[in-house]
Amino acid sequence: MPDPASYRPKTGEIPTDPGVYRFRDPHGRVIYVGKAKNLRQRLTSYFQDQRHLTPKTRSMVTTAGSVEWTVVGSEQESLQLEFTWIKEFSPRFNIMFRDDKTYPYLAVTMGEKYPRALVMRGDKRKGTKYFGPFYPAKAVRETLDTVLRVFPVRSCTAGVFNRAERSGRPCLLGYIGKCSAPCVGRVTPEEHRDLANELCDFMGGDGTKFIRQIEGRMKQAVAQLDYESAARHRDDIAALRRVFERNAVVLDEKTDADIFGLEEDDLEAAVQVFHVRGGRIRGQRGWVMEKVEDVTDGQLLEQLLQQVYGDMEDADRMPREVLVPVQPDDQEALTGWLSGLRGAKVDVRVPQRGAKRELAQTVQENARQALALHKTRRAGDVTVRSAGLQQIQDALDLPEPPLRMEGYDNSHVSGTNVVGSMVVFEDGLPKKSDYRRFTVKGEAARDDTSSMYDVISRRFQHYLEELAGESELVSGEVDAEEKAPARFSYPPSLVVVDGGPPQVAAAQQALADLGITDISVVGLAKRLEEVWVPGDDFPVILPRNSEGLFLLQRLRDESHRFAITFHRERRGKSMIQSLLDDVPGLGASKRAALLKHFGSVKKMRAASLEELQQVKGVGPTLAAAVLSALSDESA
Structure with a gap:
């Protein structure tokens, strides 16, 4: 465990300007990003007597191996750079608001030639406009079904669309009037895009305009004695009004605001937000995050708003007002940053009276209940993971809990299409961004042990090459444009292979041939779930109901799943090639x-x-x- 005094920079070397700083662990991974109005004052606070630090701050500074900083010209610049680095490095000790992905959205894929309306979970894809979130999930499906009557935008998958395009026959929705059928040329791409834009305008809160337009068409049809068209327009109006009825009117119809509520304790905080558009509650979202250091409510709100609005590609979704329970610490810099993202003024304030204050109290109550529910569900989860890591450490006599474990497996059919997989668990949870796949060829593919030797050798050869290419970690000023270290440069505490003594021996030999002696290797055999250690004649037996064995099983099963998936992909492609x-x-x-x-x-x-x-x-x-x-x- 590093001693903070070993990498503490001299006080006189740290500038007093505003800037952003990063703590790195001994392997070069960024573990914390922060900003400060005065870098010297902020950084020296981390190197005081550890007894005066909060437990998680103490854990952070003793995990780090170096600290570095970048000076910026203003507080607003430091806000932007901090957000950029947090997004790029995903530091484990930073406050990360975990979005509740259970909320579905109505999405319109405006980036496609023929925009598609569909239900999505999460806010990820570029060129897609999102409306919601909706709760319960049934509400978004009913809403989509209703609005397609008035705005018949394509809602089919690419496969259905291409099949209809080839056959010249639309799908069922095209026949019943819930799709304009651009696949068969009933409308041009431009006309279909206009329909999609109208749908987006309606869902964005401009519904009154469309209802008035349809009412005008209905009256015109009645005047012309076209009662069939008038009845259709009447039904369209009723459908649009049903969509509005699902959203209660809570504020003046000109109000566009996001209203946040925050509830916290010493370890965690829960946030809820109501999205109000046109005076109606259009959606609700929730986050729960783990607090890393002793931050104020204002700092929490500031980091929340950074993460909520920093990735928002569609500036039209940003409201004119952001109502918060407490004033953010850097109010002026934050307001300027948000206004720059929106391209117009954004007012960030605490509501003091009236309907907005009452609604803010409702949001706050939702946050309080969300935190209580989260604690009920997670109490066992955190304890279980910690217990599992501790049991693995004790059973294998490791110097520390295996916070990063890597699992390996091979997959093939009679020696053909041999592939290997590498999956990563950090703190007992999968880290899918670090997963890797290997294709095994030649002599290395002759049997399981050779394949395992090849995969382990290649993975850790990358590690040694990247380690040799990195410069020595030092504390000091750095370039703001510096990129994250390569993924393979992070070594695991424990390597887990799928198999018994032969596979374990092959993995251990691969590490030994590379001169790596500080990484532990074990194997988990499927038949009796025995844990095999290199050189031991007898396996380590973990209790069948132990959390440590359950965690190793999850890692082994995930590596097996990942290998099988890759093998099937390659087998499908090679099958086509061999047949033809x-x-x-x-x-x-x-x-x-x-x-x-x-x-x-x-x-x-x-x-x-x-x-x-x-x-x-x-x-x-x-x-x-x-x-x-x-x-x-x-x-």
């Missing part, structure tokens, strides 16, 4: 075009001669040869 290898005139590019068009051998085999000829470069003769090769194989 002998077809005269069918080269690699045309095979790839066929695979891209049909997606699988099964669909290709079911295709007609005419459908095969729709693929670029495939004529009647070649299509007949492909069908013959596929039919011979199925027979």
